[in-house]
Amino acid sequence: MACSRRNLLLGAGAVIFTTGVSKVAFGQKSLVATQDDGDKRYGMVFDETACIGCTACTDACRETNNVPEGVSRLKIERSAPMGEYPDVDYTFTRVSCQHCDNAPCVTVCPTGASYVDLKTGIVDVHGDKCVGCGYCLAACPYKVRFFHPETKSADKCNFCRDTNLKAGKLPACVESCPTKALTFGDLNDPTSEINKVIASNAVYRSKVELGTEPKLYKVADTKGEIKR
Amino acid sequence: MGNVKLAIRTTISFLLFICIYGFNFSVTAESSGSQNIGANTDGRHEVTFIRDSDNACTQCHKDSKETRQGTHGEKVVAELGRDLKCVECHNSIGPDHRENPSQVTKFSAAQSQIGTHKTLLDFDAILKATGNCTECHTSERLQEKTWVHDVHAKKATCSSCHVIHADGEKEGMQALERKAQIAQCVDCHKDFNLNKEGKGD
Numbered sequence: 001m002a003c004s005r006r007n008l009l010l011g012a013g014a015v016i017f018t019t020g021v022s023k024v025a026f027g028q029k030s031l032v033a034t035q036d037d038g039d040k041r042y043g044m045v046f047d048e049t050a051c052i053g054c055t056a057c058t059d060a061c062r063e064t065n066n067v068p069e070g071v072s073r074l075k076i077e078r079s080a081p082m083g084e085y086p087d088v089d090y091t092f093t094r095v096s097c098q099h100c101d102n103a104p105c106v107t108v109c110p111t112g113a114s115y116v117d118l119k120t121g122i123v124d125v126h127g128d129k130c131v132g133c134g135y136c137l138a139a140c141p142y143k144v145r146f147f148h149p150e151t152k153s154a155d156k157c158n159f160c161r162d163t164n165l166k167a168g169k170l171p172a173c174v175e176s177c178p179t180k181a182l183t184f185g186d187l188n189d190p191t192s193e194i195n196k197v198i199a200s201n202a203v204y205r206s207k208v209e210l211g212t213e214p215k216l217y218k219v220a221d222t223k224g225e226i227k228r
Numbered sequence: 229m230g231n232v233k234l235a236i237r238t239t240i241s242f243l244l245f246i247c248i249y250g251f252n253f254s255v256t257a258e259s260s261g262s263q264n265i266g267a268n269t270d271g272r273h274e275v276t277f278i279r280d281s282d283n284a285c286t287q288c289h290k291d292s293k294e295t296r297q298g299t300h301g302e303k304v305v306a307e308l309g310r311d312l313k314c315v316e317c318h319n320s321i322g323p324d325h326r327e328n329p330s331q332v333t334k335f336s337a338a339q340s341q342i343g344t345h346k347t348l349l350d351f352d353a354i355l356k357a358t359g360n361c362t363e364c365h366t367s368e369r370l371q372e373k374t375w376v377h378d379v380h381a382k383k384a385t386c387s388s389c390h391v392i393h394a395d396g397e398k399e400g401m402q403a404l405e406r407k408a409q410i411a412q413c414v415d416c417h418k419d420f421n422l423n424k425e426g427k428g429d
Contacts, residue, residue, distance in 0.1 A: 052379075054413035078375065085367035086355060086381035178418040 041101075041121035042159055043187040043215035044174075045197045046094040049222065050181035053078050053092040060176035064163050071146045073097070073157040074173055079224055091224040097144050097157035098206060098214030099123045105136035105145060105154075114154065121187075121215065122161050127153040141207050142214075159184065187215060204228070285314040298394035307364075317360050333360060337388040343419035351382045361386045376413075 053076055061067060061074045075095040082089045103123050106114045113129035114136050116122070125136075130153035137145045137154065148155035160171040169175060174182040185194030194217075197203075203217040206228050220226045280286075286293050292314070304312050315321060320331045338347040340354060349357070358381070362370070365386075370377035386392065389412065391399035401409060 052413065052417055053375075054410055054417070056410050056414050059407060059410060081371065081375065081378055085371075085378070088371070088378035088381065090375060090379065176414075178414040178421070180421060 039119050039188075040186045041188040041215070042184065043099065043121070043194055043217065044159070044171075045183040045194055045201075045203065045217045045219065047181040047183070047197075047201070047219040048091060048093055049219055050179045051076065051092040051094075052179055052181075053090060054178065056176045056178060057173035057182070060172040061157070061160075064160055064172035067155075068149055071149060071155070073144075073155070077227070079227075082224060089223055091221040091227075093218065093221075093227050094216070095142070095144060096216070097123060098142050098212070098216040099157075099159070101213035101215065102211060104139040104141065104210075104212060108135045108139040110135065117161070120159075120161070122159050123156075124158045124161060125154050125156065127151050127155075130154050141210050141212060282314045289314075292393055295393040295395040298398065299390075299392055319360075333357075335360075335385065335387040335392050338385045339388060339416070340383045341420055342423055343416065344423050346388075346416075346419070349385070354382055354385055357385045361392075 055076050058072060058074050058076060062069075062072070065073060067073050073096060077093050077095050079091040082091075099122060101116070101121065103114070103116055106116055106123065109115075110133065111129045111131055113126045113131070115124060115126065117124055127148075132147065132152055132154070134147070134154075137147070145154050145156045147153070159165060160169075164170060164172050164175070171182075171184055174184045183194045183197045185192040187194060189195065197219075198217055201219045203219055204226060205214045205217055208214070282293060296312070300312055317333065317335070319333050322328075322331055325332060335357065336347065338349040338354065338357070340349060340351055342348055367377075367381070380388075389401040394400065401412065404412070
């Protein structure tokens with residue numbers, strides 16, 4: 001009687017119900033938001049309306065982070081031409097690590113090489129722990145990871161964490177952008193420039209429906225289709 | 229008196245001799261030149277027009293004809309089967325051109341967006357200026373070369389990036405490496421921002 005199936009189900013329901021309520025009631029953080037505990041939560045805004053597609057950012061990234069030819073941490077994708085001469089137009093978008101709060105590449109990594117730095121929210125790779133299984137490359141919905149031809153470990157954008165950021169500078173792409181299409185900063189800080197930009201523009205993030213919680217925000221170009 | 233007559237006679241015959249000698253010299257020079265040109269067919273002298281319609285221009289603009297060769301030289305001849313004349317690009321040259329050169333179609337750097345120091349033109353004026361170029365450099369060809377042409381069609385004149393009278397080697401955008409070309413984008417577009425922020429001089 002005490003362990004009937006009905007009672008078990010009721011009990012389970014009660015547990016789920018109460019934990020659910022307590023989360024709301026006490027404002028407990030979900031798994032996704034646990035990274036809020038860090039000092040900083042770095043993110044980036046890419047303004048498609050400002051980008052001119054010059055690719056100064058990709059070159060700057062290459063130089064700063066020693067990324068060889070053939071692979072890239074950062075790509076600027078150009079649309080097909082729209083319109084007729086002399087009114088032909090293009091849209092540009094950024095393809096790079098989205099620094100997901102809930103990063104699939106980190107979840108699937110069997111060796112713990114892929115990780116989210118809890119102090120900054122930056123998704124990074126321990127090169128010496130990477131065994132080159134390529135699971136993270138497959139798991140990334142944004143397809144931004146690659147094997148570094150020299151180190152042979154998985155590589156991707158880390159917001160210049162061990163180069164420019166370490167030196168107290170902004171990421172190389174942000175520094176080099178002539179039109180200031182990129183804004184980098186701390187999403188945890190309500191007064192930061194990035195939060196101002198997000199608040200004053202209609203922004204979107206790629207593939208949010210997957211629940212990866214990316215931290216790369218984009219200001220959509222007014223022309224053409226949004227590339228999600 | 230007789231001596232004077234003799235002296236005049238000698239002088240005249242001397243001058244005559246010089247004239248004949250000079251004429252002879254020029255004839256040999258001409259024939260040796262014509263041998264090079266008309267060595268074809270039956271040895272008849274080939275008559276060609278030597279009147280150069282650019283002559284009037286090159287009296288003052290001495291180097292322009294030469295410097296044009298770099299960009300609009302052999303390739304143009306290969307494509308059109310003839311050489312370009314000054315007025316094909318620089319039209320509207322009136323008789324008072326020296327007093328009022330603004331009528332002449334000129335090609336200079338200009339853009340539609342205000343920077344800190346570059347010349348500003350409206351869309352129509354830019355299209356008019358590039359119109360001479362796009363007759364041959366059609367929009368399809370330009371797009372094939374690079375998409376950058378498309379986005380600047382109404383926003384910058386060709387000479388903003390290209391040296392049309394390049395001297396021998398390619399100059400301007402075409403002479404630059406990819407990285408340096410990107411630096412050109414950065415230069416101008418950064419300039420717009422500087423101007424917006426009021427940091428221009």
